[in-house]
Amino acid sequence: xxxxxxxxxxxxxxxxxxxxxxxxxxTVTFSGTTSGVFSSAAAAPAATAATVTGxxxxxxxxxxxxxxxxxxxxxxxxxxxxxxxxRVVVDLPEIAWDIPKISSVAGVVKQFRYGLFKAGNSRLVxxxxxxxxVKKAFVLESNGGSGPRLVLDLEKVSPAAxxxxxxxxxxxxxxxxxxxxxPTAPPPSSSAGDVALLPLAPGSGDLAPGTPxxxxxxxxxxxVLDPGHGGVDPGxxxxxxxxxxxxxxxxxxxxxxxxxxxxRYRVVLTRNRDIFIRLRGxxxxxxxxxGDLFISLHADSIKNRSIRGLSVYTLSETASDKxxxxxxxxxxxxxxxxxxxxxxETPEVTNILIDLAQRETMNxxxxxxxxxxxxxxxxxxxxxxxxRFAGFAVLKAPDIPSVLVELGYLSNAGEERxxxxxxxRGKLGAAIVAAVDKFFAWKDNMRRS
Ligand SMILES: [Zn+2]
Numbered sequence: 195x196x197x198x199x200x201x202x203x204x205x206x207x208x209x210x211x212x213x214x215x216x217x218x219x220x221t222v223t224f225s226g227t228t229s230g231v232f233s234s235a236a237a238a239p240a241a242t243a244a245t246v247t248g249x250x251x252x253x254x255x256x257x258x259x260x261x262x263x264x265x266x267x268x269x270x271x272x273x274x275x276x277x278x279x280x281r282v283v284v285d286l287p288e289i290a291w292d293i294p295k296i297s298s299v300a301g302v303v304k305q306f307r308y309g310l311f312k313a314g315n316s317r318l319v320x321x322x323x324x325x326x327x328v329k330k331a332f333v334l335e336s337n338g339g340s341g342p343r344l345v346l347d348l349e350k351v352s353p354a355a356x357x358x359x360x361x362x363x364x365x366x367x368x369x370x371x372x373x374x375x376x377p378t379a380p381p382p383s384s385s386a387g388d389v390a391l392l393p394l395a396p397g398s399g400d401l402a403p404g405t406p407x408x409x410x411x412x413x414x415x416x417x418v419l420d421p422g423h424g425g426v427d428p429g430x431x432x433x434x435x436x437x438x439x440x441x442x443x444x445x446x447x448x449x450x451x452x453x454x455x456x457x458r459y460r461v462v463l464t465r466n467r468d469i470f471i472r473l474r475g476x477x478x479x480x481x482x483x484x485g486d487l488f489i490s491l492h493a494d495s496i497k498n499r500s501i502r503g504l505s506v507y508t509l510s511e512t513a514s515d516k517x518x519x520x521x522x523x524x525x526x527x528x529x530x531x532x533x534x535x536x537x538x539e540t541p542e543v544t545n546i547l548i549d550l551a552q553r554e555t556m557n558x559x560x561x562x563x564x565x566x567x568x569x570x571x572x573x574x575x576x577x578x579x580x581x582r583f584a585g586f587a588v589l590k591a592p593d594i595p596s597v598l599v600e601l602g603y604l605s606n607a608g609e610e611r612x613x614x615x616x617x618x619r620g621k622l623g624a625a626i627v628a629a630v631d632k633f634f635a636w637k638d639n640m641r642r643s
Pocket of ligand 1: 493
């Protein structure tokens with residue numbers, strides 16, 4: 195989760211209904227040597243060359259905020275604004291981040307996040323306190339000791355002026371990418387069309403779209419592990435500044451090792467590096483992998499810093515309590531966070547037959563959750579009401595038993611320390627593997643009887 199979660203949550207519905215309509219581009223009126231939405235194409239560096247070394251903010255006037263990105267090399271970029279909530283999005287080629295100290299925001303900018311949006315495309319998202327237009331956007335040449343800088347001037351405008359600008363602007367240009375366009379192979383299926391294009395790391399167990407489904411090894415079950423958040427969506431921030439996206443990925447890698455060591459499981463990760471994946475992309479991966487069990491990993495954050503403990507969620511159409519509903523809202527907002535519309539609902543999910551399959555899957559999921567909690571509560575501290583029900587989008591695979599594990603609270607200093615500790619993750623991992631063993635033994639028994 196994230197400190198502005200509630201605000202995003204409230205906008206979920208609006209975003210999903212009007213997502214595409216809300217996309218606004220600002221064709222920036224550049225002064226000086228650049229024109230159009232991109233900086234000079236001749237300035238584009240070779241792939242992976244550039245690093246962002248700093249992000250700075252300053253008040254130019256009451257209504258004008260300047261944002262400066264310090265760069266190692268010149269880059270191409272595009273910038274556009276979104277409403278509901280108001281954001282400014284900067285798309286860059288895949289770029290490295292080396293920002294030793296996060297500078298405090300100023301002016302109209304409330305907070306910002308950055309990361310890999312998809313292979314070949316990094317993204318920065320600035321949350322702004324109201325409607326703005328991008329008055330200027332340009333890249334400054336290196337100057338003496340300092341490298342090139344990307345400068346944005348954001349001007350506060352009225353909602354009416356924002357809307358007017360929206361009407362007169364073309365759609366945002368495609369994100370600049372340092373790599374040439376990919377060969378035009380059709381996506382494997384319409385539902386998998388949104389899977390980010392990941393390079394296939396050898397032995398990673400990860401699937402790239404278009405890769406034929408690996409033949410199922412007889413006897414081996416496929417576990418799909420889904421490290422929550424990633425890339426431009428950091429998830430919750432821990433007491434020590436560690437991001438949820440890093441902790442969930444570390445836990446997934448630990449689990450993968452443990453599952454594979456048994457020889458009984460094949461493991462697929464929905465992401466195996468720090469990259470943004472849309473919610474429906476995660477589901478598509480699980481189905482493409484022909485998963486037998488889907489485990490989504492998260493780590494929560496809450497105002498009350500004394501609360502700690504693990505909890506397990508399964509899908510419910512109506513969330514069990516207010517707290518669970520709030521958490522589901524915040525976890526479901528990831529597509530909004532990355533600056534795109536929330537369109538994880540596929541037509542399939544609304545299909546009535548799938549709904550029936552989902553009911554059966556929900557029962558299986560609940561049974562697995564119970565087994566998991568029984569095993570895990572002997573090993574680690576769990577939350578008082580350990581098994582909870584909520585409407586998580588990522589749990590909506592109609593035919594794969596799915597649970598979402600909130601590993602603990604990053605807002606609790608002690609628990610955050612534990613979650614950063616490989617030894618603790620090892621203990622947690624062993625308990626999860628033991629529960630999965632029991633689940634499949636139970637399933638096999640059911641089939642025989
Ligand atoms: Zn999360």
